[in-house]
Amino acid sequence: MKVLVIGGDGYCGWATALHLANKGYEVGVLDNLIRRHWDNELGVATLTPIASIQERIYKWKAVSGQDIELFIGDITNYEFLLKAFRGFEPNAVVHFGEQRSAPFSMIDREHAVLTQVNNVVGTLNLLYAIKEHNPECHLVKLGTMGEYGTPNIDIEEGYITIEHNGRKDTLPYPKQPGSFYHLSKVHDSHNIQFACRAWGLRATDLNQGVVYGVLTEETGTDELLINRLDYDGVFGTALNRFCIQAAIGHPLTVYGKGGQTRGFLDIRDTVRCIELAIANPAEAGKMRVFNQFTELFSIRDLALMVQKAGQTLGIKVEVQNIENPRVELEEHYFNAKNTNLLDLGLQPHFLSEALLDSLLNFAIRYRDRIDEKQILPKVKWRG
Ligand code: NAD
Ligand code: USQ
Numbered sequence: 214m215k216v217l218v219i220g221g222d223g224y225c226g227w228a229t230a231l232h233l234a235n236k237g238y239e240v241g242v243l244d245n246l247i248r249r250h251w252d253n254e255l256g257v258a259t260l261t262p263i264a265s266i267q268e269r270i271y272k273w274k275a276v277s278g279q280d281i282e283l284f285i286g287d288i289t290n291y292e293f294l295l296k297a298f299r300g301f302e303p304n305a306v307v308h309f310g311e312q313r314s315a316p317f318s319m320i321d322r323e324h325a326v327l328t329q330v331n332n333v334v335g336t337l338n339l340l341y342a343i344k345e346h347n348p349e350c351h352l353v354k355l356g357t358m359g360e361y362g363t364p365n366i367d368i369e370e371g372y373i374t375i376e377h378n379g380r381k382d383t384l385p386y387p388k389q390p391g392s393f394y395h396l397s398k399v400h401d402s403h404n405i406q407f408a409c410r411a412w413g414l415r416a417t418d419l420n421q422g423v424v425y426g427v428l429t430e431e432t433g434t435d436e437l438l439i440n441r442l443d444y445d446g447v448f449g450t451a452l453n454r455f456c457i458q459a460a461i462g463h464p465l466t467v468y469g470k471g472g473q474t475r476g477f478l479d480i481r482d483t484v485r486c487i488e489l490a491i492a493n494p495a496e497a498g499k500m501r502v503f504n505q506f507t508e509l510f511s512i513r514d515l516a517l518m519v520q521k522a523g524q525t526l527g528i529k530v531e532v533q534n535i536e537n538p539r540v541e542l543e544e545h546y547f548n549a550k551n552t553n554l555l556d557l558g559l560q561p562h563f564l565s566e567a568l569l570d571s572l573l574n575f576a577i578r579y580r581d582r583i584d585e586k587q588i589l590p591k592v593k594w595r596g
Pocket of ligand 1: 219221225248311357423
């Protein structure tokens with residue numbers, strides 16, 4: 214079975230491409246390398262020294278004997294996308310290829326427009342490419358838990374059954390995203406759902422929580438296969454950032470009160486969730502939705518866990534509540550379902566001291582590469 218991994222040079226995409234290859238899938242990687250360019254523009258860099266995509270693929274072949282086909286180009290360019298589709302003939306497409314940072318999308322008008330055009334047009338092109346080329350192809354699309362926002366009721370997996378004035382229906386769950394980036398995912402979900410209804414396509418929308426960790430079975434086999442690990446105020450995400458901050462004695466940056474609660478998962482579960490989604494395709498005409506996270510944590514609790522893990526390694530870690538640059542609730546109800554992937558057989562790697570130790574040690578190994586100036590958040594939601 215052939216799987217095209219769009220965004221296969223990124224954090225989740227690279228780990229997934231290798232995992233699928235290791236599981237016997239024939240893998241193609243498509244990426245326009247724009248993320249490396251955005252890092253350069255912002256003057257930020259991954260903690261880890263990542264090799265070029267060509268070197269990575271070459272090394273994987275040396276380690277595993279497997280070929281990964283590479284397509285360098287932009288999915289907002291329809292001609293390029295169709296050519297890649299015709300060249301590779303995928304049975305499933307995993308779509309990670311978007312601008313994924315909320316702060317990046319809130320820098321200014323230009324970055325908001327760039328984010329939404331890149332994400333919405335890219336996904337729309339992909340829907341057309343699937344329809345034109347092979348309507349049987351299963352689209353596995355990365356969405357986000359942030360599509361739902363933080364409602365004061367339980368969060369279902371994509372749809373909610375509502376009774377209203379004596380009538381009943383199952384409808385898309387209400388969305389209240391918290392940035393122009395998160396909004397782009399809502400727009401994508403609507404477009405995908407419509408394409409499934411109108412053209413009979415099959416799609417899985419994976420509303421993923423915040424991913425943490427860096428090593429997977431495959432990316433850990435050689436230094437040239439190492440994955441990216443972002444820690445800066447734009448692309449770095451909560452737990453990864455905290456471990457890297459701890460490694461250089463920087464106070465952990467809890468925004469506001471820290472009662473913000475989110476879904477989290479280990480990158481080793483990200484790759485497994487994608488594998489499960491591909492192995493169990495969605496029905497034709499349906500956009501099914503899985504909430505892809507394994508545990509819920511408040512930001513405050515995560516910071517305290519990193520502080521404790523630091524203590525056992527002999528590192529003194531300070532937790533600091535800094536002014537929240539975002540507009541979001543800092544104390545709220547949050548209870549989301551996540552049973553669909555568990556029902557398909559996901560066996561989660563829950564957050565453990567061992568993982569925090571290994572992430573902290575990993576950060577310590579590369580701490581000379583950390584630019585302290587990039588840690589504090591500079592982008593403010595209110596401008
Ligand atoms: P990333 O920035 O590391 O990787 C994204 C990749 O997509 C990059 O290599 C980039 O060059 C490529 N790309 C972007 N636009 C493209 C285009 N128009 N054409 C071709 N390639 C393009 O991001 P990531 O952390 O790996 O996230 C991957 C996906 O998972 C995103 O859709 C993101 O929204 C989603 N997600 C990520 C997280 C997380 O914590 N990292 C959590 C939930 C959901
Ligand atoms: N936060 C802090 N301190 C930090 C960084 C973040 O308190 O140093 C807080 C934020 O204010 C927010 C929460 O932690 O309340 C999560 O922020 P984040 O930067 O870790 O994650 P987010 O901006 O939501 O985006 C990330 C990925 C995105 C993905 C999303 C999943 O970048 O691609 O869609 O996680 S979710 O959060 O479930 O929507």
